[in-house]
Amino acid sequence: MHHRLFPLLSWLFLAFSVPVLAQHPPNVILLIGDGMGVAQVSSAFYFGEGTPHFQRFTKIGLVKTNSVSNKVTDSAGAATAIATGVRSYNRAISVSPDTVSVPTILEQLRDDYGYRTGLVSLTSITHATPACFYAHVADRDEHHEIAAQLIGSGVDFFAGGGLDYFTRRADGRDLYRELASQGYRLDSLELSPADPSRKNGYLLAPESLPSKVEGRGDFLPDAARMGLDYFTRQEAPFFFMVEGSYIDWAGHAENDTMLIREVADFDKTLGILLDYVEAHPNTLLVVTADHETGGVSLAKKYHPQVVFGQKKEIPAEVAVSFNSNQHSAELVPIFAKGKGEDLFPGIYQNNEIFTRLLRVVRSEQ
Template sequence: MRYLFFPLTLLLCFTLNVPAFAQQPPNVILLIGDGMGVPQVSSAFYFGEGTPHFQRFTKIGLVKTNSVSNKVTDSAAAATAIATGVRSYNRAISVSPDTVAVPTILEQLREEYGYRTGLVSLTSITHATPACFYAHVADRDQHEDIAAHLVGSGVDFFAGGGLDYFRRRSDGRDLYRELAAQGYRLDSLQLSAADPDRKNGYLLAPESLPSKVEGRGDFLPDAARMGLDYLSHQEAPFFFMVEGSYIDWAGHAENDTMLIREVADFDKTLGILLDYVEEHPNTLLIVTADHETGGVSLAKSYHSQVVFGQRKEIPDEVAVSFNSNQHSAELVPIFAKGAGEDHFPGIYQNNEIFTRLLRAVRTEQ
């Protein structure tokens, strides 16, 4: 009878309309360009070398970013919507409008499906965007409280800045030592090779890492590659959030050189993630932004000299222009590639990213 088991199993599966072999839930990679609107993406096509990796996408949409308290969101409210599916007020870190903690996509995937988890940011790992994936506090400036949430979060891999919120705290706690006591392999000096059999944490600056124009080097693509290698080491699926933080800072500074270089660095990192998706088809990559910063446009370039009241146009050249040094209400792009990519085209509110991610995970397994 044992020789009849396999074909009978298949027959039952077809009869009951269930798969004979359940596929593992897909890996999820979420790449967030803080402050990255369509103009910032466009800069990669005009100022970069070669064809930008953005062009490798065919599933593209637009996302509305306003929070429940403001038409112009901040990073905290926007990341809360993406991470939890709940729209909240500006400054909220994964809490509802009445400040009740709301489970994040990272927490749900780990709890329901056993996902391994990773976070990378160029700012402090306690900054608004990364914090929204593991912490729950009423205000984004509660960095010490957010750091304490990371200690209890169980995140498998994290890399960024923010060392002072772990070691030089007002309450005297040494969270760095507490992480080590939990078994983390930690490094505060460099992005050294991860230990595949332990949780790994990298806190490489007291606050934020430098920008590209300040000499950051290849931290973002290197950390993305290292995180992928580490999270892929075991059989379990993984959730990996990577943030390109300084696109936003370039907008606040109205610094066109910084913006161009940060978007180029982001695109380089994107290429690494897209290559991974192509090599590992059971992976979903989502690329989006929390909001746009700077009211950026790409327009004709002019000489600074004005002759007879007219600026002199430079033929066939464009320049980055800023309308303000603040966030804007512009819709931001969303790109999808891999398992479940068809869930993401369209125009929708930012909290639907969470809903569509969960739907993709549940329908692709």
């Protein structure tokens, strides 16, 4: 009896004394629709095919976007607040109101928690929104300095435009060559498969990529999918910011066709990210905007002819209307799915996004 009991007791001792390996901190995906207000999101419900992926969220809130210098923010001031938790002035790239560098969430997760990091943008990778996650300059137009700061940022995966800021420089530096010397696998021609054993960078246009109406294709969903595949192969948590830049440009252009197609492309990308979260529960996806552009509304659509001063309504249709071609002070939506999603509903200032993202990461330590 005793000789049978001893092995059993030994097995129980070992089973309960072996430490359980802790799950790594949650992956964080931040999807930003530049210029995307509630009306822009609504366009996916009226002009898209099928049910938009936005409808898959149940945790939704609203975000105040004003900077410390302006009631109506620009992308730099707003992205600085989101990336650093510090509200600053319009045109600031992750510096405080007195132009002191402020650590970004990408930098903090990289340095303090061992995260892999990635950025995707349809504009130059040195443009305001992506730049605010790795660079620190007093003015958003300092593209050449921002590009130089990408060199030392250690970002593991990036894709977008802006090649000229790396290769056609007044200081004579070839930053593209410098990235290669740091071990990056680079591509300036196409979104070719990433190498999971190296850092990867894609600079696929001299400045910005084309819009959808100019024939961009599926760059945004493809880059998002490629980034997710790349990070999944790493033995570390990841932070991944993806920007749908041209929703903003459609508002500036007051181009309804462009807006509808850019939001549809954004929603397609969103579907890929949501599928990933559902398959990888230790992941948080937050979707928001830096600001709204165009004062957009969805209103009645009328026949173009005006008869005796009366407009004839088309009851079965709506139209995209623009109030201006500039940014507005409207609150923007925020959606959350996955680990820590309950922290994101409500109405709050944009710098709170940073705070809540960090709370999710720290709560899992």
